[in-house]
Amino acid sequence: MEADLGSFVTELRSLIDDYRAGAVAVDVFESRFLALHSEMPLGTPAVYSSAVEELFWAVESYVAEPELRSEGDLDESALRSAVESTAAAMAGAT
Numbered sequence: 042m043e044a045d046l047g048s049f050v051t052e053l054r055s056l057i058d059d060y061r062a063g064a065v066a067v068d069v070f071e072s073r074f075l076a077l078h079s080e081m082p083l084g085t086p087a088v089y090s091s092a093v094e095e096l097f098w099a100v101e102s103y104v105a106e107p108e109l110r111s112e113g114d115l116d117e118s119a120l121r122s123a124v125e126s127t128a129a130a131m132a133g134a135t
Contacts, residue, residue, distance in 0.1 A: 046082050050089060050131070053077060057128050067105065067117055070124075074100055092130035099123030 056077065060070040078097050081090065100123075104114040115123070 046085060046089075049077070049080065049082055049085070053093065054128075054131060057124055057131075060124055061121075061128065067103075067120065071100055071103065086134075088134040089131065092127045092134075095130075096123055096127040 053074075056065070056070065056073055059065045060067075065073070074096070078093060078100075081093060085093070099115060099120055102113060102115045103117070103120045104110045105117070107116070110116065
């Protein structure tokens with residue numbers, strides 16, 4: 042079921058803030074973000090949807106285990122950087 046835009050943005054910001062504050066582990070962030078991403082409302086303004094899609098690809102590229110990473114995969118530091126970029130983009134959208 043699709044969320045309304047206000048609820049979606051509020052949930053996304055909360056999840057990002059929790060991850061940035063260390064209140065949720067990376068694996069929890071990853072699964073919650075992917076579930077939330079699947080509920081992104083149709084017609085989400087580009088300023089939000091672009092930031093969310095960029096973060097989606099970062100999450101998809103994240104590989105926790107260093108020995109399993111290949112070229113183009115992200116470690117947690119790179120994922121955190123993507124989260125920061127998304128947070129900044131969303132802050133500028135309000």
